Amino acid sequence: MPVFQAPTRDTRFVVNEVLGLEGYGHLPGFEAATRDLTDSVIEEAGRFVNEVVAPLNLSGDQEGCTRHPDGSVTTPKGFKEAYARYVEAGWGTLAAPEVYGGQGLPHVIGFVMEEYLASANQAFAMYPGLANGAISAISSKGSPEQQATYLPKMVSGEWLGTMNLTEPHCGTDLGLIRTRAEPQADGSYSITGTKIFISAGDHDLCENIIHLVLAKTPGAPESSKGISLFIVPKFLVNADGSLGDRNAVSVGSIEHKMGIHGNATCVMNYDGAKGWLVGEENKGLAAMFIMMNAARLGVGIQGLAQAEASYQNALLYAQDRRQGRALTGPAEPQQKADPLLVHPDVRRMLMDAKMFIGGMRALCLWGALQVDLSHKAATEEERQAADDLISLLTPVIKGYGTDMGYKTATDMQQVWGGHGYIAENGMDQFVRDARIAMIYEGANGVQAMDLVGRKLALNGGRAVQRLFAVIDAECAEDSADETVKLVAERLAKATGHLKAATMWFLQHGMTDRNAVGAGAYAYMTLTGVVSLGLMWLRMAKVSAAALGQEGADKAFYEAKLLCAKHWALRFAPQAGALRYEVEAGAETVMAMTAEQFAA
Numbered sequence: 001m002p003v004f005q006a007p008t009r010d011t012r013f014v015v016n017e018v019l020g021l022e023g024y025g026h027l028p029g030f031e032a033a034t035r036d037l038t039d040s041v042i043e044e045a046g047r048f049v050n051e052v053v054a055p056l057n058l059s060g061d062q063e064g065c066t067r068h069p070d071g072s073v074t075t076p077k078g079f080k081e082a083y084a085r086y087v088e089a090g091w092g093t094l095a096a097p098e099v100y101g102g103q104g105l106p107h108v109i110g111f112v113m114e115e116y117l118a119s120a121n122q123a124f125a126m127y128p129g130l131a132n133g134a135i136s137a138i139s140s141k142g143s144p145e146q147q148a149t150y151l152p153k154m155v156s157g158e159w160l161g162t163m164n165l166t167e168p169h170c171g172t173d174l175g176l177i178r179t180r181a182e183p184q185a186d187g188s189y190s191i192t193g194t195k196i197f198i199s200a201g202d203h204d205l206c207e208n209i210i211h212l213v214l215a216k217t218p219g220a221p222e223s224s225k226g227i228s229l230f231i232v233p234k235f236l237v238n239a240d241g242s243l244g245d246r247n248a249v250s251v252g253s254i255e256h257k258m259g260i261h262g263n264a265t266c267v268m269n270y271d272g273a274k275g276w277l278v279g280e281e282n283k284g285l286a287a288m289f290i291m292m293n294a295a296r297l298g299v300g301i302q303g304l305a306q307a308e309a310s311y312q313n314a315l316l317y318a319q320d321r322r323q324g325r326a327l328t329g330p331a332e333p334q335q336k337a338d339p340l341l342v343h344p345d346v347r348r349m350l351m352d353a354k355m356f357i358g359g360m361r362a363l364c365l366w367g368a369l370q371v372d373l374s375h376k377a378a379t380e381e382e383r384q385a386a387d388d389l390i391s392l393l394t395p396v397i398k399g400y401g402t403d404m405g406y407k408t409a410t411d412m413q414q415v416w417g418g419h420g421y422i423a424e425n426g427m428d429q430f431v432r433d434a435r436i437a438m439i440y441e442g443a444n445g446v447q448a449m450d451l452v453g454r455k456l457a458l459n460g461g462r463a464v465q466r467l468f469a470v471i472d473a474e475c476a477e478d479s480a481d482e483t484v485k486l487v488a489e490r491l492a493k494a495t496g497h498l499k500a501a502t503m504w505f506l507q508h509g510m511t512d513r514n515a516v517g518a519g520a521y522a523y524m525t526l527t528g529v530v531s532l533g534l535m536w537l538r539m540a541k542v543s544a545a546a547l548g549q550e551g552a553d554k555a556f557y558e559a560k561l562l563c564a565k566h567w568a569l570r571f572a573p574q575a576g577a578l579r580y581e582v583e584a585g586a587e588t589v590m591a592m593t594a595e596q597f598a599a
Contacts, residue, residue, distance in 0.1 A: 002426030006046030054120035060262030087157035111368040118305035123262030133291035134161030141279035164213040181215040201266025229284035230275035259432030300397035303405025306434035314412035359532035388463035399447035400528025402437035448520035483544035490568040494575035519582035526578035540564035
């Protein structure tokens, strides 16, 4: 049976030593985030997922969710009890606004719990995780009455939320949606249509589910400019806050999926369900992006999470399984064979995984800090800078993070060899669960196009220039430090390739739009490689300084320096190849005819 232990030591390293979260205590929302508090939250969160959530991962995958004849849905055995304990402990309130009953801690702390939950049990984590996007949209675009009615119980976890975007005939192109919203005399709308792929569409974990549904009102433009957003609760809410009648929304079926079996992914039928407009009519796209951006960061964390869980199990197997001899001679002559860990190719996969996981964790938590600073930094300039950085890096965290998360999961399955292909060992579940993260909340090709087609040119390229300025300054500062010089030099060179690819897009993008589309994925990956390098430069610098202190955790910090060097020697060189892929343009991609593809 697979194992999992929350990586609390590494999390504390990033939060305390790399981000220096306690140093932001002068900003609103950070006052309570003392080192003692954050360390306590990290350790208790780890204990909770280790003991309560992780044991349900394999059984939940095997059992799945059940739709009953009356249309109700039940989750796998143990999920309801685990969620009740989650709510009772207040884990979902960590970073939620205090005005609605949250603890108001920085998003950094909330992201820690998101990672741990998803590593321990991604299907379970999706139930409270999806509510975060709904809470963000209602907080930003909902009326005061809507906020007062729904947010306190959603923040507490008594109610959960969903996002209803996709329909059978359209996914990314939401301008094609057919769900209709007819205005009613009482100010509500009658919602009719079918939505598919709705994660946590129905379940037995809480007493009400607040669906956020995209639909079109009569006479609305047929494009995405005609989309409106509606609150459609599973149970109507009375004026006193109590629950009323069941709304006309039902589960048509549960999707049969490759993975995340413990999450109820539903076909949802709206048959004249009562809903209420969120924000302005035909302005649902803006509200949708609030939900999507929150969800995309959460999905990026899922890539990290599956990498971490699969790595832990692969490492244990490599230490225990004996096969063959070390190339330099028997490592343990008294045994009939050496552990897998002696073999360079096994170590290559494990080192790639460890480097990615450590870098991605730092990138996700640094991204969370930018979310906080975009609202709470002391000056408008600082708030704008943080917003620029997280807006630019959101598609990278989602796209590159989940690509690498899936690759890591398959590599860790490979470490197990044939036993990794046997379901009872659980490695296949990590692969299957990781795969969806590359698809939902905007497939990774869409993320690449968002990065290149929207984010690069926004405000005259201000966001990417900010990123370049941060990297250039830190590389220059650390180039004289012999301990981290190699990392700084390789990061500077990789960033040079990213700058060149950026300039190529600026020069060719307007005259050849296909060239942008053909090179976007390589550019996103290149940005991911460079972003991880920035994190490893920072972690190497902190680790080198820590090793000079008495009583330092020598093994931990030396491992960090080795991972940083691994990035510099084996990942930074990818930057040149990715740049040249961008500069190859669209000639071969677009030249072949439809008939030739089938030839």
